[in-house]
């Protein structure tokens with residue numbers, strides 16, 4: 001077979017590898033691999049082929065069987081492959097063994113997600129969080145460098161220069177981690193101050209699986225101009241916009257990073273600052289791409305991550321998106337039975353958005369308590385009580401009564417949200 005000649009600028013040619021373990025079905029693993037393919041494409045790779053092996057449990061040395069790895073190694077050299085991507089997390093030793101056998105770079109799903117995050121991080125906050133997650137991921141994997149080094153120095157004994165170097169590397173990484181943590185705390189504090197200034201408003205956060213259409217919905221409702229892409233993790237930051245639901249009720253809507261299955265723990269931990277808006281929201285709007293072949297599994301993953309973030313108690317609104325692309329309308333009927341509270345929309349085609357606005361209005365209004373007071377105007381009491389209204393009262397002196405509607409914040413009774421006056 002002829003070797004393919006390429007320039008450096010061309011995308012990396014990669015092969016995906018998955019294992020069907022005990023208790024897993026083939027379609028499940030195939031679905032995970034097609035998601036892995038979407039992740040790989042998002043990070044700019046060309047997917048040349050996919051290898052799947054059925055085995056009850058992973059091989060400690062190679063994750064898949066040695067025979068399979070040899071088959072892949074042969075494929076790699078014939079097809080000029082640069083990169084192997086495994087769907088499951090590999091141990092540092094497994095990565096090393098597979099790299100040695102195939103002679104090319106080997107990464108797992110976590111490393112791939114971290115790579116995309118690094119690629120898409122735009123704000124300072126996102127960049128700091130991604131670097132922190134990367135360092136936490138690579139710290140236990142620093143042994144690899146030591147192994148290479150120890151080979152150079154002969155690899156005799158455990159107290160050689162290799163280990164000294166490794167200790168230095170680790171110390172530097174730890175220093176960088178604590179520096180980044182401090183930086184992040186400062187950013188978190190600034191955001192906290194900003195949030196407190198907006199505290200009087202009801203807050204709803206768009207959450208959901210990556211690519212569900214959260215940013216599209218954000219833009220449709222608020223003209224926010226958040227970047228929308230048919231890519232995974234297009235959004236890594238949090239955008240907050242005001243959304244006026246009627247002349248008297250405005251809420252805050254936030255759009256943030258999406259979730260994915262096997263979301264690395266380092267990422268969830270590092271992204272607390274980005275997720276703060278969701279963590280403190282009054283309402284979580286869970287956006288689901290109803291056209292995805294396995295949207296139920298995605299809903300489950302999102303719920304699991306919300307559990308991990310201790311957000312399972314929070315009020316939630318389920319929104320099935322992309323109904324414009326749905327061919328099977330039967331599905332909507334089924335889902336209506338299962339989730340009577342859920343809404344069906346198309347963020348892209350602006351279908352069902354008025355329903356959504358109404359629901360948000362009702363939910364936001366639940367936070368307030370309304371009190372009506374009738375004042376006898378002729379006795380002139382109102383002027384003394386409510387000075388700012390005195391001027392309006394002068395203009396309509398023939399009216400009999402003045403009705404005041406006072407809107408309190410339930411959480412904080414002394415805080416009056418709004419007063420409206422009417423004569424009758």
Ligand SMILES: Nc1nc2c(ncn2[C@@H]2O[C@H](COP(=O)(O)OP(=O)(O)OP(=O)(O)O)[C@@H](O)[C@H]2O)c(=O)[nH]1
Pocket residue numbers: 209210211212213214215216217227228229230231232233234235236256257258259321322323324325345346347348349
């Ligand atoms: N047909 C259709 N496509 C939609 C709809 N809403 C979003 N999309 C498409 O779905 C893709 C993802 O949309 P985004 O709004 O970026 O999704 P997201 O949830 O913000 O994704 P991440 O930020 O990557 O987590 C884009 O290609 C959108 O054009 C919809 O209602 N109908």
Ligand SMILES: [Mg+2]
Pocket residue numbers: 214215216227228234235256
């Ligand atoms: Mg987005």
